[in-house]
Amino acid sequence: MPTPRINNSEFRFCEILWANEPISSTELIKLCKEKLEWNKSTTYTIIKRLSDRGIVKFEDKMVTSLVSREEARKAESIAVVDRTFAGSLPGFVATFVGGRQLSEDELDELQAIIDGCRKDR
Numbered sequence: 065m066p067t068p069r070i071n072n073s074e075f076r077f078c079e080i081l082w083a084n085e086p087i088s089s090t091e092l093i094k095l096c097k098e099k100l101e102w103n104k105s106t107t108y109t110i111i112k113r114l115s116d117r118g119i120v121k122f123e124d125k126m127v128t129s130l131v132s133r134e135e136a137r138k139a140e141s142i143a144v145v146d147r148t149f150a151g152s153l154p155g156f157v158a159t160f161v162g163g164r165q166l167s168e169d170e171l172d173e174l175q176a177i178i179d180g181c182r183k184d185r
Contacts, residue, residue, distance in 0.1 A: 067139035
């Protein structure tokens with residue numbers, strides 16, 4: 065099953081959760097008020113919405129994530145490439161690099177990623 069997409073406000077909420085989990089809902093509400101300027105009902109609405117979608121678990125007044133930061137980033141990256149570049153990763157990379165001068169270290173890192181993908185086939 066693919067990782068559910070997380071919108072911007074949900075992702076900001078998840079950043080707080082990932083940094084502090086497991087966390088009580090009371091403490092999470094305090095952090096969301098402090099960092100996001102959300103009221104209690106907004107935080108509970110997001111917890112409920114993410115819980116219903118299988119992104120977080122809310123049990124015994126404790127909140128934990130069921131989707132990692134890396135999984136969320138990966139799902140969003142795939143969605144951007146699919147939506148904006150018709151699924152073309154080379155098209156995305158060409159646009160992203162867009163005439164920028166890449167350092168030797170960056171080129172080496174990109175080549176290592178490509179080499180790793182070839183080995184994983």
